[in-house]
Amino acid sequence: MEADREAQEAPAVDLRRDGAAALEWAASYLERVRDFPVLAQVEPGDVRARLPESPPEHGEPFANVLRDLDEVLLPGVTHWQSPRFFAYFANTASDAGILAELLVATLNNVGFLWRTSPALHELEEVAMSWLGQLLGLPREWHGHIEDTASTSTIAALAAAREARPGARVVLCSEQAHSSVDKAARLLDLELRKVPTDDEFRLRPELLSLDDACAVVATVGTTSSAAVDPVPAIAEACASAGVWLHVDAAYAGSAWTCEEFGWSAAGVERADSLVVNPHKWLFTPMDCSAFWCSRPDELRNAFSLVPEYLRVAEEVVSLSEYGPALGRRFRALKLWLPPRRLGRGERSAAEQGQRDGRGLPLAHPARRPLRAAARCRQRAHDRGRRAVGLGGAPALRGGVGSTEPLEAVIFDLWDTLALWPSESFARVKRQMARHIPNFERVWDVTYNDRQTGPIEAYFRALGLDDDALEHCLRLRTDFTRAALVPREGALETLDELRTRGYKRGVISVCSSDVEEAWDKTPFAAHVDDVVLSCAVGLRKPQPEIYQLACERLEVRPGECLFVGDGANDELAGAERVGMKAVCILPPGRDEPLWPEARGWEPTIRSLEDVLTLV
Numbered sequence: 001m002e003a004d005r006e007a008q009e010a011p012a013v014d015l016r017r018d019g020a021a022a023l024e025w026a027a028s029y030l031e032r033v034r035d036f037p038v039l040a041q042v043e044p045g046d047v048r049a050r051l052p053e054s055p056p057e058h059g060e061p062f063a064n065v066l067r068d069l070d071e072v073l074l075p076g077v078t079h080w081q082s083p084r085f086f087a088y089f090a091n092t093a094s095d096a097g098i099l100a101e102l103l104v105a106t107l108n109n110v111g112f113l114w115r116t117s118p119a120l121h122e123l124e125e126v127a128m129s130w131l132g133q134l135l136g137l138p139r140e141w142h143g144h145i146e147d148t149a150s151t152s153t154i155a156a157l158a159a160a161r162e163a164r165p166g167a168r169v170v171l172c173s174e175q176a177h178s179s180v181d182k183a184a185r186l187l188d189l190e191l192r193k194v195p196t197d198d199e200f201r202l203r204p205e206l207l208s209l210d211d212a213c214a215v216v217a218t219v220g221t222t223s224s225a226a227v228d229p230v231p232a233i234a235e236a237c238a239s240a241g242v243w244l245h246v247d248a249a250y251a252g253s254a255w256t257c258e259e260f261g262w263s264a265a266g267v268e269r270a271d272s273l274v275v276n277p278h279k280w281l282f283t284p285m286d287c288s289a290f291w292c293s294r295p296d297e298l299r300n301a302f303s304l305v306p307e308y309l310r311v312a313e314e315v316v317s318l319s320e321y322g323p324a325l326g327r328r329f330r331a332l333k334l335w336l337p338p339r340r341l342g343r344g345e346r347s348a349a350e351q352g353q354r355d356g357r358g359l360p361l362a363h364p365a366r367r368p369l370r371a372a373a374r375c376r377q378r379a380h381d382r383g384r385r386a387v388g389l390g391g392a393p394a395l396r397g398g399v400g401s402t403e404p405l406e407a408v409i410f411d412l413w414d415t416l417a418l419w420p421s422e423s424f425a426r427v428k429r430q431m432a433r434h435i436p437n438f439e440r441v442w443d444v445t446y447n448d449r450q451t452g453p454i455e456a457y458f459r460a461l462g463l464d465d466d467a468l469e470h471c472l473r474l475r476t477d478f479t480r481a482a483l484v485p486r487e488g489a490l491e492t493l494d495e496l497r498t499r500g501y502k503r504g505v506i507s508v509c510s511s512d513v514e515e516a517w518d519k520t521p522f523a524a525h526v527d528d529v530v531l532s533c534a535v536g537l538r539k540p541q542p543e544i545y546q547l548a549c550e551r552l553e554v555r556p557g558e559c560l561f562v563g564d565g566a567n568d569e570l571a572g573a574e575r576v577g578m579k580a581v582c583i584l585p586p587g588r589d590e591p592l593w594p595e596a597r598g599w600e601p602t603i604r605s606l607e608d609v610l611t612l613v
């Protein structure tokens, strides 16, 4: 009864108030997402069992919905937005793309004819042209947006069937995506799989095109990112008059980066092409970009204009080029990310630009589209290999680097210096006398303390001047006393220098370490130190490793990272291209941190580093 009364009094939906709460939820989710287990932690049926079987009699406050989102739905969510998600493909919904979805739903246009939304039509043409330019495609191609690559391939094969009546065979490699099988089945075409070479690429000399209407070549196959030899396939198709469709759903986004441009060779000769911007081009699901160099054939396959869709104006509607009639305003979400990020011929990092705090301008929020896409692609491919999902690294330039070692970068706490837990417990007890709820606030503000001045943090807790000074002194004295080299630390650092290696430190720590650093024994034995509190970055953010590399003037592939595994630092180092080794706490057979358990290689002492270089 009580719940019923409350429900009856639920205020009407208020877009401003509820919308603000939804945006706050979204922003906070994205801040927290890296901390969730990536895979949903539920058994089949768990989520359904926690939801009411029928809709409520009366409307409920929006807060109830957000509560259920947190408590009932989130445990059943697999976090595709997590930077630790390495399965399938990187699908990156940028802030700009997320906001675009809000605007799309707000306008709620149904663009089946040009006149039902001229802006939708013309923006779609512009956004597709922008993307085409970023990918280096011929300017004159017709381009429009489909929901998925599966639909784009259906459209392509329908046009191919129309273009070569009587020929009903489609060829693709045995590594092609199952969406090709599905399209052939739907269109009543016969699919023939062509064998591949030892790098999983279609063997063009085995193409037999007599009764074929289409060949589907793949740039970036699903299992291994293999790139079919498109120039040779295009030549064969052109001689036989057969339609060439290129499925670059996964890897086409790579063409935004010049170093992957080789994989676009021959694509300019295709009759149609699909690239999925919802795979690592910052556009939320779903957005599949489809181009065609023979739009008349496409229109022949799909144009159907009943009486109620006839209009006076001489404008062709995009619905005449594909299977669907209704069309969402997807163009907005394809258009917003490049507008907000900028194309970035050279990334700010490459130009050595820094902001007011001395951070490289390549920080994610400021990174132009090209550099961000490059970074995302490499991180994802590295992660896929790390978790065993990738195959042969045909397109994966940075993977499996064998560059010679130039530098060894160490974690600080529990790597170069042992964290004195007992004396810290004593300091905490003393600080607790001045700070209400000390245990709880201390733990929940861990991240803030590591990336800003510790004094500001104490002030935010409301300490008066005396208490503040006292706590600061306690903490600073503790840190000075604790920064003692672990056994063998200085000798190992010196031997590394003798052998010609640069030596760096990356530490997640608060500003008391920064203050004490110059007077510690370490300062004279390393070439550079990157402290989270000084640079506003934490491990395992890629930028903190990249910054250390910049300062040491080495590339990540030239570095060995040594750490005890806290803050997921070992995987973080490997994701940017370093080799990472786990150092065990003295006298233990296992790392302290769950994320480092089972890590290979593992060493027991700092001197062991010398056996690895």
Ligand SMILES: Cc1ncc(COP(=O)(O)O)c(C=O)c1O
Pocket (backbone or CB within 6 Å): 089, 147, 148, 149, 150, 151, 177, 179, 218, 220, 221, 222, 247, 248, 249, 250, 276, 288
């Ligand atoms: C090469 C390739 N083609 C097609 C698809 C299908 O994409 P969609 O889910 O957009 O239909 C995928 C999916 O990952 C793919 O990797």
